[in-house]
Amino acid sequence: MTSFLRYLVIRVFYFFLTIFTAFSITYLLLRLMPVNAVENAIAQITAQGQVYDPQALITLRRQLYELFGLTGSPTDQYLRFLRSVFSLDFGPSIMAFPTPVMELIHRALPWTIGLLLFSVIISWVVGNILGILSAIREGSWVSRILQGVAVTLHPLPYYVFALALIFLFAYLIPLFPLTGSSVYIERISIDVIIGIIRNATLPALSIIIVSALGWWFLSSRTLTIRILGEDYVEYAILRGIPWRRIYRDYISRNIMMPQITALGLALGTVFSGAVITEALFAYPGLGILLFRAVSTGDFSTALGIVSLSIYGVAIGTLILDIIYPLIDPRVRHR
């Protein structure tokens, strides 16, 4: 098992390295912008028409300058940026001054994580099952219809499909709310639960349908077809092993490995797409927070969300990298 331990250590090290580089690159890009982020933000705030006490503005300006690391020497700025990003302290938000950014994110995060976990897991499972079935019954009309649907759905980003869904279900057949209501979770009651479900259905559906019927379906179908042609499946048939067992032990098990890898690679896209989809439905997660941050020019919050998404994707990939050897014995026992 020591080789596994070594693998783990290397992976974790790589994780930190990648995060570090990602943030550095983000920082570089931000600094390359010919725009002073602080002045920009303040200009946008004051343009909103809110009246700020001049003293508060000066404090705000100073804090923002510090936050964005625009004071001090270039190295100081860089280090301060890194420190704020690694300690998850993005300072006060602008749109809800002086509430700290992290608190706003804290409120919104559970919603987003809930939605993502739920949608991604369901779409992964459903998509893979459908793909396997379609490959097994290759040529049947069900398989062909599914393929046609998959080809249409797969290239769409979640939010584009969401737009179509909105059209259908919010406009033509008014079942779900067009814009979310901020369900404040004080205590769990039926109303709250129903509220959550009503709010989450359309965003979840957008993600699930596009994901399951799109990418997971197509990839698992291709994989299954390839596996069906493999020597070890032929040998299993020769030995008289019943098909039920072949589906379970040969096809599903051997599909899982590339599909889990694919899941890791897809995390970034899933997250990005989900965030915009949330914004579209005014779902009270990170999406709507981002939307409000953008419209109020709240750069700190936006930066906070972006940083969190970098963390999220990196951690997710790390977890999957750790799970993978547990499933693929070829990697586990070198």
Added chain:
Amino acid sequence: MRVVRIYRRAIRWPLLLKPVFSMTKESVKFKAGVVMLVPILILGLLSIFSPVYYKSWYFFPKDLQPSLSSVDLFLGTTSNGRSVFWATSNAILNSLVIAILTTLIASHLGLFIGIIAGYRGGLIDRTLMFITDSFVVIPSLPLLIILSMLLKEYLTLPLLSILISITSWPWPARQVRAIVVSLREREYIPIAMLSGLSHAKIVFKEIMPHLIGWHLINATNTVLYAIGSEVGLSILGLSILSEDTLGTMIYWSILGYGALFRGIWWWAAPPIIITIIIFTALYLISTSIAEKIEPKLRWIR
């Protein structure tokens, strides 16, 4: 001498088109994709003829339902009294311009880096790939969002393209590099090197032909990605809101003016439907090229 070189290079262009024509005969997917795409392209090109007044607000009565009385009113009017038809036409063109500019930058940048990394190998390869991978870790849309937040005032079509390119170049780079690496291992590359061919010539004559197919696929996918990103940005209000693009039409109609609440479906529907069609069409084209290059994939039908 230079004349001869230019002449010879010009001769090569029709070679690019030949596979295109052969594919139109062979592949159902390709044909379907092109068939879907052409009307939209025509619609987009019609925007050249858009009347001078199409941008003026309240030129027409607002919120008019579609009617066949004139071209202007073919798709009705917006809540700003503008012709949905002309707006859509321009939107298509602008979105496509953004997408094509992005592709020109990003997929060629990716191609370039991929070739260098794959061909040279060693330290250069590892450094370039490390940079590429670090970009990959950053979720593209959030990064785009932040960047466009900052540049909101200065946003123009070219600038938006550059921004989207920043997030989309890593993927083709990785892919091209993988292909170049696998090609490099084949026997004829070391032989070419040993026979004294300059590196540039080797790249052009031995490696490029294999890459053209993938380059086309990457380009198509980048176009898709660019349109998707633009729509995504628009939903957050971060695109070029003063121009008509597929994204901004969606933004203004649904989010800005609540068109769906008020039943003004003819403003929101065209950009949505056209976006979906473009996606499907380009995807079909992309996979049909992929099937042609990797014949093994074809048997999976």
Added chain:
Amino acid sequence: MSTKEEPLVMVRNIIGGYVVSGSRGFLEAVSRVTLDIHSNEIIGIAGESGCGKSTLVKIMYGFIRKPLVLTSGKIYVKKDGDLLEIASMDEDERRKKIWWRVLSYIPQNSMSVLNPVKRIKDHFIEILKAQGGNYITNKDAIEAIASYMEEIGLPREVLYAYPHQLSGGMRQRVVTSMALIMRPRVVLADEPTTGLDVVVQRGIIQNIVESIRRLGSSLVLVSHDIGLHAMMTDRMAIMYAGKIVEVGRTIDILRKPLHPYTQALLESLPRLGDKKPREGLRGMPPNLLSPPPGCRFHPRCPFAMDICKKVEPGLVETEPGRLVSCHIYRGEEHRR
């Protein structure tokens, strides 16, 4: 090796081949093959690549999946005193009645036939469960398998390994032992030594032959390697372009090959002490999509006569147990 008893397997007039995509033709890989497999014998099927030997054993086993098609013919198998006919069964029947218990199969590509995510013991347990029902507990099964493996000479630890942890030779031995675990009457081995180096090859084949002899079963050994046949087989059948051209005791064929193809084949084998390279037969095997009329070998045969171009020769028994398909021996049918 008793030829007086009824054979275990009787292949009668098998015609089968591959449907070329687009239904533009049918590649007849096996043309009217008739062959008997007796109990307690090792019979080799020899011939060059593409002569149809692999296809023949697949058909014999009853493993006939697209694009392979069995056009006509019968395969009789003796089981517990009954005579079963494979061609008329569907795959389910074959699986339940024949596969692995009466007939067994050692495939060609032993390197890749094991499921990469399953341990070796699970492969065995799979077979036992599929063949014997679920009343076997895992522990009992593993014990039985372990002792069985030790008989074959495989260490117990192999059971707990994953396929990728074993060497090619090991995997081949595992595959061999898997084929024998239900004690089948006939084992069909399709080029079991491809891809292995010569030293390992010999060990493997000896291992297979010993296990077969110990069980008292029969072995059908498909190989293009005549040296292998010479070493291991009791009888031999030579195939060319989908047809059987000569059958007989291996020693007899090697000493006195009757068919011109066999003669050329044996002539071309390098021997110790050769000073210069040997000449092979000129020409190529025919295109099986449209084979030549008459005897399929006639374009390359140094003894071709007029009749060879028009009429296909049938199998003629020149001595008891010695069959040859060539017009030269017409009329030399042994009078019993």
